[in-house]
């Protein structure tokens with residue numbers, strides 16, 4: 134036997150058998166949406182059934198990878214299909230409101246990529262449509278579903294940090310490549326939605342309702358050169374309703390980011406420990422017992438699953454994880470045994486009080502019987518093996 138029995142990162146991707154009641158997903162917008170279309174092979178409770186884009190070239194690229202699906206340039210045709218249970222929306226930010234409303238009206242549940250909407254009017258529009266139709270929505274806040282952030286959250290929920298006192302998040306990325314690919318980015322949205330939605334969402338995830346916000350914005354040289362209509366640099370301080378502090382930083386005209394920094398990072402400062410989650414190096418750093426620093430580095434073992442065989446690629450793993458979360462949350466026994474959302478509730482992942490969620494954070498757990506405890510341990514071991 135050699136010292137290394139298995140070379141990390143050489144695991145094949147998981148292709149689990151589909152659940153008999155796996156949900157059919159129709160995907161609208163096949164650039165970032167193509168990632169989900171391919172990633173759905175990684176999960177058991179949903180499958181891709183249809184794709185839609187206005188551009189023939191985007192359809193051709195998706196069809197080359199998944200020829201068995203139904204493709205169309207007409208959203209109405211996708212919505213009319215009985216095999217589409219969930220519509221997953223990856224169109225430009227300013228169109229999300231209309232596309233969500235049409236999906237709800239057609240009787241579909243929705244996964245919508247971040248940012249959910251970029252105007253208050255569209256927020257009200259989808260809330261009214263959700264209440265009218267009783268359909269459900271998951272906001273695809275991908276960072277929450279990335280390995281280090283999942284680990285950081287689980288440790289936080291186990292109480293390892295003690296009481297959280299301060300959260301510090303950023304998303305920093307040189308974005309000039311985006312303006313040529315997607316001209317709407319400079320014109321029809323703002324980086325506070327397109328970019329800052331990641332760190333702001335992380336602050337909300339940990340701090341809960343926000344009482345006070347101080348925000349400053351400005352425009353970089355790169356942003357000015359590309360005709361950015363709004364701002365592309367932001368500094369935001371927040372105070373939660375219970376008085377805890379948070380800070381979010383966004384910079385989308387950065388010249389370059391030193392490799393020691395990751396483009397998305399979340400630092401949590403608790404009264405009993407500190408932790409750091411990083412995207413996209415897939416690193417999770419935390420304080421162990423006695424103050425020892427522990428660095429978990431999942432890049433090599435996890436890159437197939439998360440990046441699709443590139444070292445830093447698209448968002449396959451996060452999209453697969455949130456689609457699985459949404460499809461499972463609405464299914465059978467698990468959903469019946471747990472509190473359900475009321476029709477019209479809009480629930481980002483982490484709204485644990487509802488929608489097939491696990492026990493609310495901090496809720497006392499019922500003692501497990503021996504068999505159930507063993508079952509849980511085995512399930513956890515399988516989960517770790519799948520990701521190793």
Ligand SMILES: NC(=O)c1ccc[n+]([C@@H]2O[C@H](COP(=O)([O-])OP(=O)(O)OC[C@H]3O[C@@H](n4cnc5c(N)ncnc54)[C@H](O)[C@@H]3O)[C@@H](O)[C@H]2O)c1
Pocket residue numbers: 161162163164165166185186187188191206208223224225226228246247248273274275276314315327448
């Ligand atoms: N981390 C993440 O979750 C993440 C990452 C990148 C982008 N996004 C989000 O994904 C969305 C799309 O971003 P992108 O980079 O793919 O943009 P893009 O401009 O590359 O692609 C948008 C696609 O939507 C298609 N489209 C537009 N209107 C349509 C319509 N009415 N019917 C059918 N197709 C239509 C376009 O032809 C295009 O192919 C944005 O909201 C963005 O914020 C999320």
